[in-house]
Amino acid sequence: MENIYLPKLAEIKEIIQETADTKTIRLTIDGGSIDFLPGQFGEFSFIGEGESTFGFSSSPLRKEYFEFSFRSSGRATTGINSLNQGDKIAFRGPYGNYFDTSKMKGKDLVFVGGGIGMAPVKSIMEYCLDERDDYGKITILYGARSVGDLLYKGIFDEWKKYKNTEVIITVDPGGETPDWTGKVGFVPTVLEQLPLKGENSVAIVCGPPIMIKFALKSLEEKMGFDKSNIITTLENRMKCGLGKCGRCNVGSVYVCKDGPVFTAKELESLPNDF
Amino acid sequence: MEEKYFEISAENLKKFVDSIIADNFEVIAPTDKDGGTFYGKISRFEEANLDILLPKMSYKEYLLPKTETLLEYSFSGVDTEIKDGLEAVAGANEKRVIFGGRPCDAGAGPIMEKVFNWDYKDEFFNERFKNLTIVSIACEKPDNYCFCTEMQLSPESSYGSDILLKKAEGKYFAVVTSEKGLNLIEPYINLFKETAKAQVPADKDWKKLFEIERTKSFLDKNFEHNYFQDRFLSCIGCGVCTYTCPTCHCFDIQDEGNLKEGRRIRNWDSCQFGVFTLHTSGHNPRVTQGDRYRQRLMHKFKIYSEKFDKYLCVGCGRCSRNCPEDIDIKEVAKDLADMA
Numbered sequence: 001m002e003n004i005y006l007p008k009l010a011e012i013k014e015i016i017q018e019t020a021d022t023k024t025i026r027l028t029i030d031g032g033s034i035d036f037l038p039g040q041f042g043e044f045s046f047i048g049e050g051e052s053t054f055g056f057s058s059s060p061l062r063k064e065y066f067e068f069s070f071r072s073s074g075r076a077t078t079g080i081n082s083l084n085q086g087d088k089i090a091f092r093g094p095y096g097n098y099f100d101t102s103k104m105k106g107k108d109l110v111f112v113g114g115g116i117g118m119a120p121v122k123s124i125m126e127y128c129l130d131e132r133d134d135y136g137k138i139t140i141l142y143g144a145r146s147v148g149d150l151l152y153k154g155i156f157d158e159w160k161k162y163k164n165t166e167v168i169i170t171v172d173p174g175g176e177t178p179d180w181t182g183k184v185g186f187v188p189t190v191l192e193q194l195p196l197k198g199e200n201s202v203a204i205v206c207g208p209p210i211m212i213k214f215a216l217k218s219l220e221e222k223m224g225f226d227k228s229n230i231i232t233t234l235e236n237r238m239k240c241g242l243g244k245c246g247r248c249n250v251g252s253v254y255v256c257k258d259g260p261v262f263t264a265k266e267l268e269s270l271p272n273d274f
Numbered sequence: 275m276e277e278k279y280f281e282i283s284a285e286n287l288k289k290f291v292d293s294i295i296a297d298n299f300e301v302i303a304p305t306d307k308d309g310g311t312f313y314g315k316i317s318r319f320e321e322a323n324l325d326i327l328l329p330k331m332s333y334k335e336y337l338l339p340k341t342e343t344l345l346e347y348s349f350s351g352v353d354t355e356i357k358d359g360l361e362a363v364a365g366a367n368e369k370r371v372i373f374g375g376r377p378c379d380a381g382a383g384p385i386m387e388k389v390f391n392w393d394y395k396d397e398f399f400n401e402r403f404k405n406l407t408i409v410s411i412a413c414e415k416p417d418n419y420c421f422c423t424e425m426q427l428s429p430e431s432s433y434g435s436d437i438l439l440k441k442a443e444g445k446y447f448a449v450v451t452s453e454k455g456l457n458l459i460e461p462y463i464n465l466f467k468e469t470a471k472a473q474v475p476a477d478k479d480w481k482k483l484f485e486i487e488r489t490k491s492f493l494d495k496n497f498e499h500n501y502f503q504d505r506f507l508s509c510i511g512c513g514v515c516t517y518t519c520p521t522c523h524c525f526d527i528q529d530e531g532n533l534k535e536g537r538r539i540r541n542w543d544s545c546q547f548g549v550f551t552l553h554t555s556g557h558n559p560r561v562t563q564g565d566r567y568r569q570r571l572m573h574k575f576k577i578y579s580e581k582f583d584k585y586l587c588v589g590c591g592r593c594s595r596n597c598p599e600d601i602d603i604k605e606v607a608k609d610l611a612d613m614a
Contacts, residue, residue: 252581
């Protein structure tokens with residue numbers, strides 16, 4: 001008889017301070033990663049402070065560790081924030097559906113991330129970069145409120161090294177520093193200026209609700225992306241992750257089970273309850 | 275199992291209950307305490323209140339306790355020890371009988387069982403549910419808040435009961451629907467007299483006030499509707515409707531303890547609270563109380579039925595009886611059906 005709420009203990013292999021209030025934590029169980037697919041999520045906790053839901057931010061093909069990124073804001077995340085390398089994090093998962101790469105193979109890909117919403121995008125993006133030859137042109141657009149709010153700064157150059165891959169980093173107007181060499185502008189605005197076509201392309205979009213709303217509009221109306229080729233994730237509040245506790249319902253959908261990955265076409269059929 | 279039918283005198287029913295208590299069954303029945311009638315453990319038949327229509331709360335807490343320990347933890351040095359909370363639940367309470375509950379409460383168990391098993395199996399629920407034997411009594415006089423007939427049950431429904439008792443002149447008829455029920459009476463079978471189905475009084479022709487399918491078809495088409503915002507302006511969001519509901523099962527998971535040890539628990543939660551869906555970013559998909567009550571209606575009459583082919587409501591009317599603002603869910607469901 002299995003207790004589905006029982007976590008495993010994972011060891012913190014590495015902590016990367018991404019910004020003033022966000023970190024990426026790399027974990028291992030039995031010295032390596034776990035089996036998961038990009039887009040899936042888990043329940044992470046510093047035991048005693050409660051669980052939080054995060055999507056994985058690493059490529060599942062990188063077997064040395066699995067990672068997640070988080071902002072320290074409540075009790076549970078403050079607990080996780082206080083941990084050091086070598087400490088243990090309780091982990092349950094992986095849960096939920098995933099980005100279906102079989103529908104992306106051979107196509108041009110556009111990855112659009114906003115703020116900490118870049119975390120799940122990074123997982124599928126690095127997964128595709130790890131199997132670079134399977135895909136056409138890859139465009140990565142990542143934006144945050146300010147230069148100081150950009151996660152993954154240390155690995156932008158790594159992304160750029162892949163062939164036929166364009167990386168565009170932008171910050172909201174007013175968020176730039178004097179030595180900023182990237183773009184200045186909101187993600188949807190910058191997105192519209194890119195020479196993208198919906199034909200034979202798949203877009204993966206993740207970020208704050210307002211960014212998703214306008215980015216989806218740009219992709220559909222200005223660039224001619226088919227709704228079924230725009231994929232995003234819903235970030236509803238969750239507790240169990242197992243389709244029981246009842247708080248992630250959007251219409252008849254349990255985001256934790258039927259999601260968190262949805263196409264724009266699927267979102268269209270859901271009530272405005274997210 | 276094919277249903278079996280028995281007759282039992284009022285006197286022998288008392289003997290039966292007292293006998294199973296003597297044989298170490300834990301008998302939970304409506305009983306008077308704390309200034310009201312609640313389900314609770316009885317030590318003899320007389321402590322059961324079989325005249326009350328419905329106890330204040332359902333017996334949901336015997337399936338999904340208000341607080342349940344999922345795991346216990348302790349720290350020693352840098353090591354964390356985790357103890358599985360399921361060990362305490364597994365195998366316990368094997369001889370627990372719910373006696374004298376009503377068909378609505380009995381109907382709630384198999385409805386909840388679906389969500390706790392549709393994918394991942396929640397063995398906390400399953401262990402508790404598996405070990406319950408349910409002996410219900412058919413209602414003779416539902417009150418104005420009752421609407422089990424609209425919810426595909428009836429005051430005489432045996433759905434979810436292992437044994438349904440139907441009162442007759444000075445005696446009861448027992449409809450035994452399961453092996454579990456049969457096993458319970460087997461040792462005391464001399465108190466019962468087997469009879470034919472034809473001898474059991476037929477169910478009355480209970481009238482419906484509205485068709486729940488029409489309520490659903492309104493909800494299918496109207497997510498944004500002024501009705502929700504206007505009708506529930508008076509709702510104060512206390513959540514009593516969800517706590518007293520036999521089928522509401524949403525829960526929260528929290529850790530409590532100190533620097534040395536503690537436990538991870540799940541508690542009853544309520545979709546009527548603003549924090550239920552509040553995101554870390556401050557965004558909340560359900561801002562108004564109208565949004566939240568709509569979710570309760572949607573979950574009960576639309577969402578659940580689409581996923582599990584059952585409505586998440588047994589029509590007991592507790593949410594209405596206990597509502598401080600007298601919001602009557604039966605009236606609401608009827609309004610929606612009328613607008614469909």
